Amino acid sequence: MEWLNYHHLRYFWAVASEGSVRKASAKLRVSEPSISAQIQVLQIALGAKLFRRSGRGLLLTETGRMVYNLAAEIFSLGDELVSALRGLPVQQEIRFNVGLADSVPKLVAQEILRPVFKSPRPIHVICLEGKVDDLLAQLATLRLDIVLADEPASTSLKVRTFNHLLCSCGVTFCAAPTLARRLRKGFPRSLHEAPALLPTQNTNLRRSLEKWFRTHGIVPRIVGEFEDAAMAMVVAAEGLGFLPMPRVGARGTWTRNQLHAIGSATECQDQFYAITAERRLTHPAVVLVTQDAQSRLFSSPPQTPDSTGVA
Numbered sequence: 001m002e003w004l005n006y007h008h009l010r011y012f013w014a015v016a017s018e019g020s021v022r023k024a025s026a027k028l029r030v031s032e033p034s035i036s037a038q039i040q041v042l043q044i045a046l047g048a049k050l051f052r053r054s055g056r057g058l059l060l061t062e063t064g065r066m067v068y069n070l071a072a073e074i075f076s077l078g079d080e081l082v083s084a085l086r087g088l089p090v091q092q093e094i095r096f097n098v099g100l101a102d103s104v105p106k107l108v109a110q111e112i113l114r115p116v117f118k119s120p121r122p123i124h125v126i127c128l129e130g131k132v133d134d135l136l137a138q139l140a141t142l143r144l145d146i147v148l149a150d151e152p153a154s155t156s157l158k159v160r161t162f163n164h165l166l167c168s169c170g171v172t173f174c175a176a177p178t179l180a181r182r183l184r185k186g187f188p189r190s191l192h193e194a195p196a197l198l199p200t201q202n203t204n205l206r207r208s209l210e211k212w213f214r215t216h217g218i219v220p221r222i223v224g225e226f227e228d229a230a231m232a233m234v235v236a237a238e239g240l241g242f243l244p245m246p247r248v249g250a251r252g253t254w255t256r257n258q259l260h261a262i263g264s265a266t267e268c269q270d271q272f273y274a275i276t277a278e279r280r281l282t283h284p285a286v287v288l289v290t291q292d293a294q295s296r297l298f299s300s301p302p303q304t305p306d307s308t309g310v311a
Contacts, residue, residue, distance in 0.1 A: 006074075008042035011035045012050060013071040016060055016142065060142070062160060065278045068142060093122040096285035099135030099147035100127055103203065105229040108248050108272060109148055112166060115292040116285050123285050136161060139275065145283050147275040151204045164274040164281075166293035169247045170266035171209070176239035180260035183242060187263035188216050195241035196220035197232050205270045209244055212268040233259070246270040 014024040015035065025032045043050055050064035060068060076094075096116060100109050109127075116123050128135070128144070132153075138144045140159040147153075152163035173191065175183060183190045191213075198220075199206045213220065223241045226232035236243040237258055247264065274290050281287045 005038075005042065005045065008038045008045070009067075009071050010075070011038050012042055013068060013075065015039065015051075015058070016064065016068045019141065020058065059140075059159070062278060065142070066280060066282055069145075069278070069282045093124050094284055096123050096125050096283070097144045097146075098125060098127045099138060099144045100129045101132045101135065101147065101149040102129060102228045103132075103150050103199065104148055104272065105233075105246065108246055111248050112148060112272065112274075112289060112293050115288050119285075119288060121284070125285075136275065139277050142277070145276075146286050146289065149273050149275055150271065152273050153275045160277070162276050162279050164276065164290050164294075166272045166274050166290065167248055168269050168271045170264055171205070171244045171268045171270055172247050172264045173242050173244055173262040174236065174259040175242040175262055176237055176258070177260050179239050179242065180262050183262045188218060188265070190262075191220055191242065192218045193221050195223045197224045197226065197236050197241040197243045198222055199229075199232075199244075200225045200227050205244070205246075208268050208270065212265055244268070246272075248272070 011024065011028070011030070014028055015021055018024045018027060021032050021035050025035055028035070039050070046063075046067070048063040049061050050067055051058045052061055053059075098113070113125065113127075116125060128138070132147065132149050132151075135144060135147045135149075136153055136159075139147050139161065148166075153161040173183075173187075174180065179195075183194055198209065212218075220242075224232070224235055226235075229245075232243055235241070242262060243259070272293075274286070274293075276286060281290060
């Protein structure tokens with residue numbers, strides 16, 4: 001039977017969490033050479049490299065990311081054991097750090113994260129919003145467990161990421177009540193030269209929309225382009241243009257923003273991805289989100305995760 005030295009695992013986990021041997025040394029009050037030597041012993045025992053050099057810093061390898069996530073669960077269970085033996089309430093809460101791209105509608109994100117909030121095991125969700133590139137940088141340094149985006153991670157990334165397609169859905173066109181009533185007649189030709197509020201260029205949804213417009217001979221009058229879906233809905237509620245929205249969570253969005261449906265286009269597809277730093281999913285909340293979305297929200301069979309970047 002092979003034994004795992006948990007002291008060595010703790011030193012590895014501290015270095016990965018702090019980002020350097022120096023910071024881990026200061027926190028643990030153990031010399032840097034001692035920490036480095038014991039991590040070397042751990043790597044030999046596991047038969048795999050856990051870190052790789054990047055300039056003066058250290059980055060986790062793919063195996064290192066997996067070991068880091070599992071180590072976090074191990075030490076959390078250890079803390080629960082100590083608390084239980086002391087007669088304290090056992091804390092089984094899972095921390096789940098989510099990065100949410102600006103372009104993902106909030107109600108779509110709510111639908112994707114729904115099983116996490118309904119999980120019988122307590123899950124503490126920390127949701128950060130921002131640009132995809134900024135969020136992926138945090139994913140690479142393990143400050144995030146997952147990034148939710150409406151397009152896969154770029155192949156130009158310097159770190160390896162894995163794209164998991166969560167759902168693929170059609171689009172519903174919405175507008176403020178007066179404009180919606182007018183455009184509903186003769187849809188989709190009614191959208192020709194109508195005021196439009198579209199996602200910005202070079203997004204999957206925008207490309208899909210433009211292909212659909214060309215197929216139907218529609219040239220809308222673009223009055224606004226938005227990275228932030230929430231801002232687009234605010235402008236649409238003022239009656240300034242029609243807005244394409246993913247059908248996942250769309251009805252709730254209409255109600256909250258007082259928008260009405262004009263018509264739908266099932267052949268115009270919007271997609272949403274979970275982007276992770278590991279191919280083999282180990283975080284319980286990430287597994288829960290991906291499995292639920294792919295079984296509940298998919299309009300087509302899920303695809304195998306694809307990787308981007310370099311190891």
